[in-house]
Amino acid sequence: MEDKLKRGLPIGTEDFGEIIEQGSFYVDKTAFIEEILKDNAKVKLFTRPRRFGKTLTLSMLRYFFDIENKNRNRELFSELYISNSEYIKYQGQYPVIFVTFKDLKEDTWEECLKSVKSLISDLYDKYSFIRKNLDDRNKKKFDKIFYEEDGNYEKGLLDISKYLYRYYGKRVILLIDEYDTPLINAYEKGFYDKAITFFSTLYSSVLKTNDYLQTGVLTGILKVVKEGIFSGLNNIEVYTVFDEHYSSFFGFTEKEVEKTVKEYGLADEIAKVKKWYDGYKFGNSEIYNPWSILKYLKRGKTESYWINTASDLTILRLLKQANDSMFEGLLNIFNGENSVQQIDVSSEMNSMQDSQEIWRLMLFSGYLTVDKKIDEKTYSLKLPNYEVKSFFKEKFLDYNYKENKGLFKKMINALLLKDITKYEEILRKILLNSMSYHDGAKEEKFYHNLILGMLLYLDDKYSIKSNIEEGYGRTDVLMFPLNKKLNPGFIFEFKVSEKGDDESMEKAVNEALNQIKDKEYEVEMQQHKVKDILNLGIAFNGKKVKVKLG
Structure with a gap:
């Protein structure tokens, strides 16, 4: 009997009307409508991560404002917050243009343009x-786009807003969902310049000089400033993850999640749910990932549901190219620490190699969140939850090692079994398979980051520290076992050999082991009562490696 009381879960359904008519699970966010109407900004841009309810929110606005089917649509809101608000009088009062670009992910500009035209x-x-109400001139313009001929598609949204205004005698509500998806995709696929030229005209024409516009609401991940999409638009407000206003309308609040898991008989699992899917901070609101919560309610177990969205490939590729300072900041974050970064709300997609652009994309895409604000543009960032952490752990292997993933896991197992000979043998194979000649630059930092990235895969068994003060010097990597009885502790010291011959490599690896001993790197590990400690010296020269146990 209890199961029958549970509302159906609308996984993959982003149509507000369909969800309400079917009596499916819905968290009432209609107070957002009230806030939109109070907000005098002509155009409002909301930047949030993928799958945080942006499309559903705009669908809700479409059903509320649309002058077509207004009586039927009013019933959809009869049991929701907005029905008791004075702002219900605006229901069904405007023609609405709703367009979503979330599926524009073609491989070439020609394919992208064809999809936009369609x-x-x-x-x-x-x-x-x-x-039928248009004059001959506008009928010809209308027909060219209607039949997908050589029409003026860059002004397509502007023109349809004009036609609707003349038909109804009322200005239009314009809703554009995931406006930046085709731009991010174009950057990844190599046709960004062509895409930004087209979309700049499409957006600016309908937003800047449109006398037929009542208000515009856009959603996306980033505020893209390239080519002046928003320049010259004086009456626009951008609401990002930093802003308190509207902070609770995208994603689920803690109270909403607690009520939901109780409804589905999972109240005892709230601590586990919080670990996996909580942790986002929008303004001052604590937010859970809504997509993952729905998937969790459906399957009843915690695992990664949200990951594998649009910006994964872009982020992974950028991280692989990241400089040392960028990588060091990420290592701190992967170890449960914070990284302080300068973050600007506006993005120029063509400068994505810049480390600050990468931090911005990771934050606004939902892979990082704000721990605290330090000053106007400086923030302390961290991983939001275990779901995202597990993504980085798995994708690090998938993207960096690909066909060597099986070897990587065997290498880690050899390390845990203290089979150092096997560990060295597999590490040598991975280096030969994964590194180009240019990767083998003679910088100790490079090898340090490479090995530490591998060791991060063991974060559920070890607390891993890098470049910290130990004894009388600085050690490269310390791995503290979380279970001292089950696993040994490891101290790594890396050296780059000037030459690749056996004598030179042996000399370098002995220098590493002597440094561990002379600088007394074991001090903190002994203080933590770790009895089984393995000292490893590792020497590199290009693709050559030698590992020795001290």
């Missing part, structure tokens, strides 16, 4: 009934 043509088809 999308705008479908919009014209939806409003084909207004064609």
Whole structure:
């Protein structure tokens, strides 16, 4: 009997009307409508990570404002917050243009442009009934887009807003979902310059000089400033993860999650749910990942559900190219610490090699969150939850080692079994398979980061520290076992050999082991009562490696 009381879970459904009509699970966010109407900004841009309810929120606005089917749509809101608000009087009062670009992920500009034309043509088809009211000139313009001919698609949204205004005698509500998805995809696929030229005209024409616009609401991940999409638009407000206003409307609050897990008989699991899916901070609101919560309610077990969204590949590729300071900051974060970074809300996609752009993309995409604000543009960042941490742990292997993933895991097992000969043998194979000639630069830092990245895979068994003061010097890597009875502790010291011959490599690896002994790197580990301690000296020369146990 209890199961029948549970509402169906609308996983993959982003149509507000369908969810309400079917009586599916829905967290009431209609107070957002009230806030939108109080906000005098002509255009509002909301930047949030993927799958945090942006499309559903805009769908809700479409059903609320749309002048078509207004009586039927009013019923959808009868049991929701907005029905008792004075702002319910605005329901069904405006023509609405709703367009989503979330699926524009083509491989070439030609394919992308074709999809955009089809999308705008479908919009014209939806409003084909207004064609009969147009004069001959505008009928020709309408038909060119309707039939996907050589029309003026860059002004397609502006023109349809004009036609709707003339038909209804009311300005339009413009809703653009995931406006930056085609731009991020274009950057990844190598046709960003062509995409930004087209979309800048498309967006700026309908947002800047549109006398037929009542208000515009856009969603995306980033505020892209390239080519002046938003420049010259004086009456725009951008609401990011930093802002308190609207902070609780995208994603689930803790109270909403507690109520939800109770409804589905999972109240005893709240601590585990919090570990996996909580941790986002939007403004001052503590937010859970809504997509992952729905998937968890469906399957009843905690695992990674949200990951593998649009920006994964971009982020992984950028991280592989990151400089030393960028990598050091990430290592701190992977170890449960924070990284202090300068973050600007605006992004220039063509400078993605810049480390600050990478930090920004990671933050706004949901792979990092704000721990605290230090000053106007300086923030302390951290991983939000275990779901994201598990993503980095797995994707590090997938992206950096690919066909060597099996070897990598065997190497880690050899280390845990204290089979140093096997560990050295597999490490040598991985280096030969994974590194190009140029990767083998004679910098100790490079090898340090390479090995530490591998060791991070053991973070559930070890507390791993890098470049910290130990004894009378600085050690490269210390691995403290979380279970001192089950696993040994490890101290690594890396050296780069000037030459790759056996004598030179032996000399370098002995220098590493002597440094561990002379600088008394074992002090802290002994203080933590770790009795089984393995000292490892590792010498590199290009793709050559020698590992020795001290």
